[in-house]
Amino acid sequence: MTRSILMSGVNPFSRLLQVQDALENSRVAPSGWFASGLLGKGTFPPVNILRDDAGCIVRFEVPGLDPEAISVQSQGQTLTVSGKRSGGGEPGTLHRNERWHGEFKRSIELPNDLAPSQAEASYQNGVISIRVPVCEESKPKQITIQAN
Amino acid sequence: MANEVAVKQETESPDENLQPGRIYAPNVEIRETDDALWLWADLPGVDEESVDIRLENDVLRISGDVKPDEFGNLTPVYTEYNVGSFRRSFRLPSNIDSGQVEAKMRHGVLELRMPKPPAARPMQIPITVQ
Numbered sequence: 001m002t003r004s005i006l007m008s009g010v011n012p013f014s015r016l017l018q019v020q021d022a023l024e025n026s027r028v029a030p031s032g033w034f035a036s037g038l039l040g041k042g043t044f045p046p047v048n049i050l051r052d053d054a055g056c057i058v059r060f061e062v063p064g065l066d067p068e069a070i071s072v073q074s075q076g077q078t079l080t081v082s083g084k085r086s087g088g089g090e091p092g093t094l095h096r097n098e099r100w101h102g103e104f105k106r107s108i109e110l111p112n113d114l115a116p117s118q119a120e121a122s123y124q125n126g127v128i129s130i131r132v133p134v135c136e137e138s139k140p141k142q143i144t145i146q147a148n
Numbered sequence: 149m150a151n152e153v154a155v156k157q158e159t160e161s162p163d164e165n166l167q168p169g170r171i172y173a174p175n176v177e178i179r180e181t182d183d184a185l186w187l188w189a190d191l192p193g194v195d196e197e198s199v200d201i202r203l204e205n206d207v208l209r210i211s212g213d214v215k216p217d218e219f220g221n222l223t224p225v226y227t228e229y230n231v232g233s234f235r236r237s238f239r240l241p242s243n244i245d246s247g248q249v250e251a252k253m254r255h256g257v258l259e260l261r262m263p264k265p266p267a268a269r270p271m272q273i274p275i276t277v278q
Contacts, residue, residue, distance in 0.1 A: 016169040019219050020232055024170075026224040046228035052221055061192035061229060063256030092181035099177045099190055126192035126256015 023048070044104050055133040056114055062104070063126025070123060072130060074116035080107040081128060113138035156229060159236070174210070174234040174258075182270055185244065185262040191234050192256040199253055201260070203246035208238045210258065243267070 048059045060081060070083040082105035087097075110116055115135035122129050159173040174189040187208075191199065194212035202209045212234040243265050250261040 016214075016232070020170050020230055023224050023227045023230045026227045027230065047226070048224065048229060048231075049226040050219070050222035050224050052223065056225070057222060061256075063190045063192045064188070065255060067255075087177065090179050090181060090186050092179040092186065095178040095180060097177045098175035099188065123255070125195050126190070 044100065045106070047106065047108065049108070053134075055131060056110070058108060058130040058132065060106075060128040061126060062128060064099075065123065065126070065128075067123050070121075070128060072119070072121045072128070074119060077110050077112060077114070077116060078107050079110060079116045079119065079130065079132070080105065081130070082106075156232075170230060170232045171235050172230075172232050173236045174212070176236065178238075182264075184264055185240065187238075187258075187260040187262070189234075189236070189258045189260075190256065191253075191258055193231060194234065194253075194256065196253045199251075199258060201249075201251055201258075203240070203244070203249060206240050206242050206244075208240050208260075208262075209235075210237070211235045212258070 045060045045062050050057045050059070058079065058081075062083065062085065065083050065085050069085075070081070073080045073082075082103065084103045085101055087099065087101040110132060113134055114132045116132055118135075119130050119132040121131075156172045159171050174191050176190075177188045179186045189210055189212075191212040193214045198213040198215070200209075200211045214231055214233050240262065244262045245265060248263045252259045
């Protein structure tokens with residue numbers, strides 16, 4: 001990633017480009033738990049999973065949904081997101097349609113150190129964002145030693 | 149089929165932007181009713197202030213910018229889509245009045261209503277029977 005930015009003469013500190021390159025690299029070579037393709041790549045809608053120390057964020061880009069029509073469920077380590085999207089809503093002659101309509105459902109199996117039951121989901125500007133915190137047992141804990 | 153729809157189409161803009169970054173063409177739906185031309189564009193991650201719509205010389209230009217700040221110190225571990233700004237232009241029929249275009253932005257979808265002037269609307273011509 002840094003190699004190509006430095007050599008292209010582009011401002012190396014451009015934040016957006018760095019972010020985009022990082023996203024593109026992990027599209028091509030996903031790492032970690034999800035790399036073995038458990039998620040059924042190619043199904044709709046596309047998902048992005050990002051991590052930081054406090055947990056992970058699962059994002060779907062699905063503009064135009066009615067927020068009441070979205071369902072986010074957790075069962076064990078599986079997070080399931082489903083919803084329904086309808087079209088433009090106006091009748092009339094269709095000239096071009098690149099927007100899909102219909103129902104969608106995707107399930108994601110999250111690693112054991114996350115707690116899907118404590119997840120929080122929000123829908124803003126057409127992006128479903130689900131924040132899944134790390135579960136309590138995975139946080140580092142100091143164990144006191146009894147000295148006799 | 150689902151695969152083609154889901155992948156964002158990267159677009160080459162003839163005018164280079166001041167900021168580097170990948171640009172995508174938003175997916176659109178265009179319908180025509182008797183009195184107006186409607187356009188819906190998917191602009192996920194873009195809020196109302198970041199959308200720019202221009203109609204000039206019969207060319208409609210839509211652009212929406214996405215902010216990279218929300219990534220903070222997150223690391224991507226599995227991504228199926230990239231995030232970026234949107235640009236797309238359309239050549240419209242010459243009779244659309246730019247002063248009459250209505251735009252609404254809701255949940256990442258831009259809805260444009262471009263009314264056709266009365267002369268362009270289909271008129272039913274009554275047939276009189278002799």
